[in-house]
Amino acid sequence: MDLLASILYDTVYHAAPIILCVIGGVFAYQANVLNIALEGMMGIGAFASTLTVYFTNSLVLGLLAGVLAALIFGAIFSVMGVTLRGNVIIIGVALNLLVTAIAGFVMVRMNVANISLSSLNVSDLQIIIPGIDAIPILGPIVSGHPILTYVAFIGIWLMWVLSYRTKFGTYVRVVGENEDAAKSLGLKTNFYKIVAILIGALTCGLAGINLSTERLGLYTNGMTAGRGFVAIAAIYCGRGDPLKSSLYAILFGFARSLSINLAIYAGPASGLFDVIPYVVMVVVLLVVQVSKRRNVRTRGFANG
Amino acid sequence: MQDFMNKKMSRRSFFGTSAAVATILGLAACGNSSTSDSGSSSSGDENKKKRIAVLCDDAGKNDNGYNQAAVEGAQKVGQDKGWEVKIVEPTNGVPDALESLGEDGYDIVFNMAYDFEALINGVGGAEPLASQYPDTEWVIFNDNPNKNDDGSVKHKNVIAVLYDLNESSFLAGALSVLVNENAETLFKGGDYSFTDPSTARACGFIGGTNSAGIVVFSYGYITGINYEAEKLGVTYDYYAKYDAGFTDSAGGATVAGTYYGNGANVVFGCAGSVGDGITSKAKEVGKLAIQVDGNKDDQQPGYVLTSVLKNTNVPVQTICDALDDGSLSSMDNLQDYSLASGATGLTDCTEIQKAITTDEGKAKWEEIWAEIEDLKGKVGSEIKVVNAQNGETFDPSTCPNVNIK
Numbered sequence: 140m141d142l143l144a145s146i147l148y149d150t151v152y153h154a155a156p157i158i159l160c161v162i163g164g165v166f167a168y169q170a171n172v173l174n175i176a177l178e179g180m181m182g183i184g185a186f187a188s189t190l191t192v193y194f195t196n197s198l199v200l201g202l203l204a205g206v207l208a209a210l211i212f213g214a215i216f217s218v219m220g221v222t223l224r225g226n227v228i229i230i231g232v233a234l235n236l237l238v239t240a241i242a243g244f245v246m247v248r249m250n251v252a253n254i255s256l257s258s259l260n261v262s263d264l265q266i267i268i269p270g271i272d273a274i275p276i277l278g279p280i281v282s283g284h285p286i287l288t289y290v291a292f293i294g295i296w297l298m299w300v301l302s303y304r305t306k307f308g309t310y311v312r313v314v315g316e317n318e319d320a321a322k323s324l325g326l327k328t329n330f331y332k333i334v335a336i337l338i339g340a341l342t343c344g345l346a347g348i349n350l351s352t353e354r355l356g357l358y359t360n361g362m363t364a365g366r367g368f369v370a371i372a373a374i375y376c377g378r379g380d381p382l383k384s385s386l387y388a389i390l391f392g393f394a395r396s397l398s399i400n401l402a403i404y405a406g407p408a409s410g411l412f413d414v415i416p417y418v419v420m421v422v423v424l425l426v427v428q429v430s431k432r433r434n435v436r437t438r439g440f441a442n443g
Numbered sequence: 444m445q446d447f448m449n450k451k452m453s454r455r456s457f458f459g460t461s462a463a464v465a466t467i468l469g470l471a472a473c474g475n476s477s478t479s480d481s482g483s484s485s486s487g488d489e490n491k492k493k494r495i496a497v498l499c500d501d502a503g504k505n506d507n508g509y510n511q512a513a514v515e516g517a518q519k520v521g522q523d524k525g526w527e528v529k530i531v532e533p534t535n536g537v538p539d540a541l542e543s544l545g546e547d548g549y550d551i552v553f554n555m556a557y558d559f560e561a562l563i564n565g566v567g568g569a570e571p572l573a574s575q576y577p578d579t580e581w582v583i584f585n586d587n588p589n590k591n592d593d594g595s596v597k598h599k600n601v602i603a604v605l606y607d608l609n610e611s612s613f614l615a616g617a618l619s620v621l622v623n624e625n626a627e628t629l630f631k632g633g634d635y636s637f638t639d640p641s642t643a644r645a646c647g648f649i650g651g652t653n654s655a656g657i658v659v660f661s662y663g664y665i666t667g668i669n670y671e672a673e674k675l676g677v678t679y680d681y682y683a684k685y686d687a688g689f690t691d692s693a694g695g696a697t698v699a700g701t702y703y704g705n706g707a708n709v710v711f712g713c714a715g716s717v718g719d720g721i722t723s724k725a726k727e728v729g730k731l732a733i734q735v736d737g738n739k740d741d742q743q744p745g746y747v748l749t750s751v752l753k754n755t756n757v758p759v760q761t762i763c764d765a766l767d768d769g770s771l772s773s774m775d776n777l778q779d780y781s782l783a784s785g786a787t788g789l790t791d792c793t794e795i796q797k798a799i800t801t802d803e804g805k806a807k808w809e810e811i812w813a814e815i816e817d818l819k820g821k822v823g824s825e826i827k828v829v830n831a832q833n834g835e836t837f838d839p840s841t842c843p844n845v846n847i848k
Contacts (some may be wrong), residue, residue: 145704149697156693243503247532252506253692253719255742262727350693355723357692359716364691399697403682403705403848 146393146400148279152354154392155288156181156346160370161377161384162291162298163342166335168379169302171315175231176216178367180340182238184209184347189254189358190245196258198352205348206341213340217333235367242360256356261285264353287349294342298381311335343367369420376423378431387423394419495520495763496529496549498540500556501689502715503532508737509753510555516756517553520763538566545576551766553582553759557656563588563597573598580771582762584755585656586832587777596776603777604758609663609828610782611751612711614789615733616667617818619646619709621811622731622748624675626708629804633745636729643706644672645680649698649721651714653685659831660713660735660751661685666828669842670818681847682707692720699724699732709733709748722747731795740794749789757786782822789815 160177167174188205192198212234220227246254264285272282302308314321314331321328350366351358369391377384398412405412497517499510514530521528529549533540537554538561544552554562562581565571573581573589580600583589587603590596622629623644626637638645646668650657661683672679682702687695695717699710703724710725711733712718718734725732725746734742734750741747758780765771780786792812799808822828829837839847 145701149700152697247503247505250505252502252508253716255719255723257743260726261723262729355693355696355720356726357719357723359690359692359719361690362692362716362720364688364694395694396697399694400701402684402698403701 142400143276144279146396147276148283149396149399150389150393151280151284151288152392153395154389155284155291156350157366157370157373157388157391158291158295158385159287159342159346159349160339160367161373161388162294162381163339164370164374165298165302165377165379165381165384166311166338167332168374169308169312169315170332170335171318172220172332172336173227173231174216174336174339175228175368175371176212176234177339177343177370178363178365179231179235179238180209180212180343181347181350181367182235182361182363183212183241184344185351185362186238186242186245186254186347186358188344188348188352189256189356192256192259192352193254198259198264201352202348205352206344209340209344209347210337213337216340217336221329221332221336238363239360242358246360253360254358256352259352259356261354261356285349285353287345287353290345291349295381295385302381307331307334346370369416372420372424376420376427378427390419390423391416492525492527493551493766494527494529494547494549495551495553496531496544496547497553497759498537498544498555499530499532500537500558504530506737507739508735508750509755512737512753513553513555513755513759516759517763519756520760524763524767526763537561538572541572541581542575545572545579548576549579551580551582551762553584553762555584555755557585559583559586559588563601571598573601580762580766582758584758589776599772599776601776602762602774605777605779605832606753606787607779607781607823607830608659608751608753608787608832609666609830610822611787611789612660612663613667613670613822613826613828614782614815614818615711615749615751616646616664616669617671618667618749618789618811618815619664619711619733620668620671620675620679621814623708624677625807625811628801628807629799631801631804633798633800634729637708638706640677640708643680644677645682645702645705645707647699647702647707647710648681648683649687649695649702649710649712649714649717650683650685651687651689651717655831655834657685657713658837660711662829662831662837664711665837665839665842665845665847666826669845670826672844677844679845680706681845683847687714687717689715689717692716692723694720696720696724696727700728703728703730711735711751713751738790740790740792744794745798748795749792752788752790754786754788757784782819788819 160181164174164177184205187208188201191204192201216230216234219225219230265283266286268282272278310326311331314326314328318328351362373387373391374384376387394416398415401412495517497513502510504510504514517528520526531540537556537558541554541562560566562572577600582602582604584604587605589598589601589603624640648661648664650661665681668679682705684698687698695714699721702710709731710721712721713735722732722734722743726743731746731748733748736753737750738752739747739750758778765774782788796808799805829835
């Protein structure tokens with residue numbers, strides 16, 4: 140694979156789980172719930188799916204288990220954070236920490252250091268589209284990825300439609316922008332908040348499955364490695380728009396891919412490339428915030 | 444008004460939640476220290492039964508390698524000598540766990556974690572744990588911080604254990620080249636897609652962090668590659684990353700993917716969980732990986748060439764024996780375990796041999812293995828390999844047949 144092809148391929152590789160987190164996570168943002176448990180939801184999805192495939196050898200069951208586990212996390216978050224009005228930061232942190240604890244405990248009981256699916260060869264899960272895979276630039280972007288990666292990209296559009304072309308999407312945003320007004324209209328605000336959180340949990344579960352089972356056939360503790368937080372940053376950069384937020388996720392994937400692929404040519408300076416994604420994030424957040432503030436000031440709500 | 448109520452409500456529940464979290468954390472802390480305390484029931488004062496403890500690092504006691512070997516070594520000692528053995532997996536940080544073990548008066552504490560500051564120098568103005576608990580013999584691994592600026596020993600009751608990993612990594616490098624050159628013959632009919640050595644010759648190395656404990660592997664590996672490459676009159680590209688971390692297995696897999704994509708047939712991973720991502724990638728692309736610490740050859744059978752071993756049970760046994768026969772106090776504070784001691788080396792490669800099916804391949808493997816056996820005798824005496832853990836520096840110009848990228 141030449142350099143450009145592998146940069147593009149790895150961009151998609153690293154962007155996919157973040158996109159999956161982002162497209163679901165935007166709903167909680169729109170409903171004005173700060174969901175920092177994306178990381179934990181992704182982690183539990185990864186763990187549950189790999190564990191299930193390990194014992195049952197069934198990818199379908201693994202998929203269901205991963206999604207279900209993430210939804211359970213979403214339900215816990217909803218009940219504690221929305222219904223009981225607990226502090227969402229504390230709940231989120233607890234859920235994030237819970238994953239490594241649960242997974243660590245189970246793996247100790249199983250006497251293993253990681254869950255490795257030796258019966259599965261992940262290259263069999265990659266969908267190679269005949270004809271397209273040979274096209275220079277398009278090939279590595281479009282072909283040779285596992286199915287959830289495609290789901291991620293299709294999901295961007297689906298979630299955009301759900302968000303901006305349905306009644307549900309409008310109501311979620313109404314709840315987020317002005318909860319009292321929503322209540323006065325007779326909307327069940329908690330219901331919309333909970334559904335928004337659960338959509339996020341669902342896609343985070345998929346992100347976890349994509350990251351572990353589907354791409355590596357492996358679960359190692361802490362393998363989400365902050366991707367959930369990157370997703371949160373992407374959501375904030377894109378201000379909750381599935382399309383814009385996903386673009387930031389792709390940007391992050393691209394930066395990550397650059398840092399990995401250029402490292403070969405950069406020798407000892409390769410460490411610098413690893414900084415790229417984070418510098419990009421800080422700059423983007425700064426620019427977004429500055430432009431947002433300028434908007435607010437021109438409209439005359441200086442402290443709004 | 445409604446809004447105000449909500450605010451008040453959420454503030455109250457915030458405090459409620461924080462209190463709950465604090466309680467849980469508090470309980471967890473108690474749980475931790477009580478595990479450290481337990482198990483000392485039978486140690487009567489008059490009948491002084493020796494007590495040893497193994498403190499695992501983050502990988503835990505079931506890591507199938509580094510920690511597990513030490514734990515099993517200690518348990519064997521416990522059985523043979525009737526000693527009490529305590530295994531601790533710290534949940535509240537290494538210093539706390541070390542302190543409670545010292546407090547409990549264990550005779551030997553094996554600290555597998557790479558965390559020595561509190562023990563050797565003391566943190567937060569506290570006295571070093573080693574001098575707070577002088578009756579405990581502290582054993583640390585992979586580094587020797589127990590010395591003053593002038594090189595003299597700081598604490599008499601601390602033993603630092605180092606492995607000559609440079610020597611075992613050398614063997615891994617030599618084996619990589621020999622296998623790379625003969626991959627076609629060896630693995631004929633197998634599910635592999637090796638890069639033909641005539642188009643590109645390369646090896647990769649991925650380390651968790653840029654420290655002496657990691658680069659020691661890399662330098663040994665380079666020297667081994669160079670040794671065989673020089674014999675064959677060929678040049679190898681060497682791709683290395685020293686900051687892959689220890690947790691992001693998916694990230695490590697992509698890095699390995701770029702090395703494999705650039706013609707490397709073997710990638711040596713030395714980075715905890717990231718190494719597991721590398722073996723997974725090796726399987727995906729049909730190439731080979733090298734693992735580290737324990738025998739992890741069966742992790743992805745047929746795609747892990749070998750593992751560079753750190754047999755932590757050997758020093759555990761030796762040091763406990765020394766305590767038993769009373770020679771511990773005269774033991775050197777720096778214990779260096781060489782290839783010859785059996786504490787480090789390569790696996791017997793039985794897993795990878797299963798992937799060699801043809802008679803021709805088997806004959807070739809015998810040939811390669813004979814060469815490795817031959818090298819085993821030479822490394823350390825005839826062949827000198829730079830040992831970064833002893834502060835030796837590596838000069839790339841000594842390896843002209845390896846082109847370090």
